[in-house]
Amino acid sequence: MIEVPxxxxxxxINFAIGLIITISLNLEVGYAGIPQFGxxxxxxxxxxxxxxxPGRILALMMNQPSGADYAYHxxxxxxxxxxxxxxxxxxxxxxGIFIVTLVFAACLGGIIGYITAYPAIRLKEAxxxxxxxxxxxxxxxxxxxxxxxxxxxxxxxxxxxxxxxxVGELRFLFATIVMLGIAVLIFLYAERISRSPFGRxxxxxxxxxxxxxxxxxxxxxxxxxxxxIGSSLAAIGGALWAFYSGSMKAVAxxxxxxTFWPWAYMMLGGTGNNLGVLIGVLIFSIVRTLIYSYKxxxxxxxxxxxNWLEYILVGLTIVVIVMFRPQGIIPEKPALTLxxxxxxxxxxxxxxxKK
Amino acid sequence: xxxxxxxxxAYSSCIALGASSITIIYMATRTFNxxxxxxxxxxxxxxxxxxSIFGGSPYLYLVFAALFSGMLGILVYLTxxxxxxxxxxxEVVLMMSTLGLDLIFFAFINIFADFLxxxxxxxxxxxxxxxxxxxxxxxxFSIRAIGVIAPIAMILIVLALNLFLMKTKFGIAMRxxxxxxxLAGMIGINPxxxxxxxxxxxxxxxxLSGGLLSMVITGYPAVGMTTIVTFFAGSIxxxxxxxxxxxxxxxxxxxxxFLGIYFLSMVLGGEITAYRPIIPLLIxxxxxxxxxxxxxxxxxxxxxxxxxxxxxx
Numbered sequence: 001m002i003e004v005p006x007x008x009x010x011x012x013i014n015f016a017i018g019l020i021i022t023i024s025l026n027l028e029v030g031y032a033g034i035p036q037f038g039x040x041x042x043x044x045x046x047x048x049x050x051x052x053x054p055g056r057i058l059a060l061m062m063n064q065p066s067g068a069d070y071a072y073h074x075x076x077x078x079x080x081x082x083x084x085x086x087x088x089x090x091x092x093x094x095x096g097i098f099i100v101t102l103v104f105a106a107c108l109g110g111i112i113g114y115i116t117a118y119p120a121i122r123l124k125e126a127x128x129x130x131x132x133x134x135x136x137x138x139x140x141x142x143x144x145x146x147x148x149x150x151x152x153x154x155x156x157x158x159x160x161x162x163x164x165x166x167v168g169e170l171r172f173l174f175a176t177i178v179m180l181g182i183a184v185l186i187f188l189y190a191e192r193i194s195r196s197p198f199g200r201x202x203x204x205x206x207x208x209x210x211x212x213x214x215x216x217x218x219x220x221x222x223x224x225x226x227x228x229i230g231s232s233l234a235a236i237g238g239a240l241w242a243f244y245s246g247s248m249k250a251v252a253x254x255x256x257x258x259t260f261w262p263w264a265y266m267m268l269g270g271t272g273n274n275l276g277v278l279i280g281v282l283i284f285s286i287v288r289t290l291i292y293s294y295k296x297x298x299x300x301x302x303x304x305x306x307n308w309l310e311y312i313l314v315g316l317t318i319v320v321i322v323m324f325r326p327q328g329i330i331p332e333k334p335a336l337t338l339x340x341x342x343x344x345x346x347x348x349x350x351x352x353x354k355k
Numbered sequence: 356x357x358x359x360x361x362x363x364x365a366y367s368s369c370i371a372l373g374a375s376s377i378t379i380i381y382m383a384t385r386t387f388n389x390x391x392x393x394x395x396x397x398x399x400x401x402x403x404x405x406x407s408i409f410g411g412s413p414y415l416y417l418v419f420a421a422l423f424s425g426m427l428g429i430l431v432y433l434t435x436x437x438x439x440x441x442x443x444x445x446e447v448v449l450m451m452s453t454l455g456l457d458l459i460f461f462a463f464i465n466i467f468a469d470f471l472x473x474x475x476x477x478x479x480x481x482x483x484x485x486x487x488x489x490x491x492x493x494x495x496f497s498i499r500a501i502g503v504i505a506p507i508a509m510i511l512i513v514l515a516l517n518l519f520l521m522k523t524k525f526g527i528a529m530r531x532x533x534x535x536x537x538l539a540g541m542i543g544i545n546p547x548x549x550x551x552x553x554x555x556x557x558x559x560x561x562x563l564s565g566g567l568l569s570m571v572i573t574g575y576p577a578v579g580m581t582t583i584v585t586f587f588a589g590s591i592x593x594x595x596x597x598x599x600x601x602x603x604x605x606x607x608x609x610x611x612x613f614l615g616i617y618f619l620s621m622v623l624g625g626e627i628t629a630y631r632p633i634i635p636l637l638i639x640x641x642x643x644x645x646x647x648x649x650x651x652x653x654x655x656x657x658x659x660x661x662x663x664x665x666x667x668x
Contacts (some may be wrong), residue, residue, distance in 0.1 A: 155653070
């Protein structure tokens with residue numbers, strides 16, 4: 001078996017989760033032009049689903065408490081250990097519960113997106129951004145204080161669908177590979193959207209709403225669609241992170257980490273450009289993981305706590321990018337459509353079928 | 356009961372001051388100021404650090420807090436905001452730039468707190484200046500001085516701002532430049548000076564608000580980050596385009612948050628207090644969905660006719 005150093009693993013997992021969240025943010029900000037300052041709302045929704053749903057389903061199957069009791073930490077910690085023991089023997093059940101949870105998270109994320117479309121259609125710029133930010137904060141406060149869903153301040157453990165691999169390094173390696181795979185799929189999906197007619201409508205709406213209206217595009221509907229897709233992708237990201245870390249505590253889902261940092265990644269890479277976003281996320285995940293891993297060494301070199309170095313770095317990146325290179329590392333380019341020969345070919349094919 | 360009302364009044368006056376800071380900066384420069392969080396927190400820390408090192412009442416150091424935050428405001432303008440305003444950046448870009456600066460300032464607050472802890476042996480990560488507040492004795496009952504000083508400070512600021520904007524030449528130039536920058540520039544008003552002074556005034560108000568607020572709630576490095584949404588709510592409910600609107604909005608938000616949770620906890624039990632930060636968010640969301648431009652967007656004349664005709668057309 002190949003040995004992968006833990007630092008590489010950390011970079012990869014941060015990259016995978018960051019990519020999913022940032023791609024979803026880019027879809028709403030970069031393509032649709034919605035100032036989404038409440039990304040954490042959908043991410044937290046996904047994490048809540050992962051904390052609340054799979055454990056309860058399995059507890060129900062095992063005739064264990066699955067109501068509000070499930071989230072009580074004394075019961076929950078013991079119960080989830082039992083559940084994990086069952087999952088360890090049963091790879092198919094593990095995979096099933098993993099997929100069901102992700103689908104559920106995506107659906108609930110979509111609903112959240114639909115709800116946020118209500119203000120998003122009516123408000124503009126700063127007003128909208130702050131309203132979305134307020135929604136995210138409100139959900140975090142509720143999840144942090146309302147015990148019956150995900151255990152409030154104590155949090156809940158999340159059943160581990162990768163337990164059948166083992167418990168050590170191998171489990172994390174396998175989980176990271178799965179999540180990277182999902183991130184790549186989502187990236188390809190976003191690329192496909194950007195090259196589809198829908199992606200072009202989004203960009204048209206962003207650049208000139210009036211012009212898009214003139215061409216008969218239904219602006220409220222398109223905005224709502226962008227929010228629904230973006231939010232469900234972000235919810236998948238949140239659920240994946242909860243599965244990976246094995247526990248779900250609302251305090252970990254702050255607007256700083258799950259809204260503002262993805263903004264920084266996106267702006268560094270290039271707003272409105274998926275490939276740029278990928279590079280931005282990669283750079284940031286490497287730098288952040290390095291700072292995090294070499295904290296001890298850094299403390300002896302610089303006189304300040306390396307935690308704050310991370311903040312300075314992220315802040316400085318945002319400022320420098322905004323001031324000197326607003327288009328990011330890779331500027332947005334017109335999306336490539338099919339070449340004229342291919343379109344002709346498809347047209348011929350269609351006429352042949354009709355004949 | 357009277358203690359609760361006094362405390363609510365003190366709290367909401369601080370929120371009103373902070374909200375007006377956001378509004379002034381937004382009106383003059385179209386920048387929705389996220390560094391507000393750090394300006395508030397620096398207000399907390401300047402008052403706390405000076406009063407713990409040199410002793411004496413915290414009120415003595417309010418001026419330093421206000422001036423320091425004002426200087427930070429000028430720093431924000433000179434380093435980042437000026438260039439972006441020249442480039443005619445969009446509102447979202449302006450907002451993001453202040454967010455980036457806020458992260459840097461936040462790091463420096465933490466470094467400052469660490470510095471205080473290691474060099475002066477003060478508990479700087481979590482402190483309550485409330486205990487150092489003066490107590491005014493009225494014979495029958497006694498109240499904390501903040502309950503009187505914060506509302507008075509707010510009223511004085513309102514009057515001073517009003518005088519400044521209405522009577523002084525510079526204030527009139529400032530209003531002109533806010534209303535129509537192009538035309539103001541044509542008659543020789545320097546917009547850069549206007550922008551810079553609005554950042555300074557905004558910073559001073561934020562620092563003052565933070566310094567006063569330190570005697571109402573507990574301080575910690577992230578205090579600005581957690582309370583900033585309340586300030587935003589006050590400013591937005593006030594309409595973002597009127598200083599007096601923002602003061603009213605801040606008062607409304609502060610009072611309803613403080614008193615609302617008090618009455619709710621009497622009805623529903625003490626556990627509800629944990630949800631206190633949701634109240635301003637709810638008020639803001641509801642106000643915006645009904646009046647997308649805040650309370651200032653309501654036309655008084657139309658309101659009067661609606662009331663006069665009893666709601667019918």
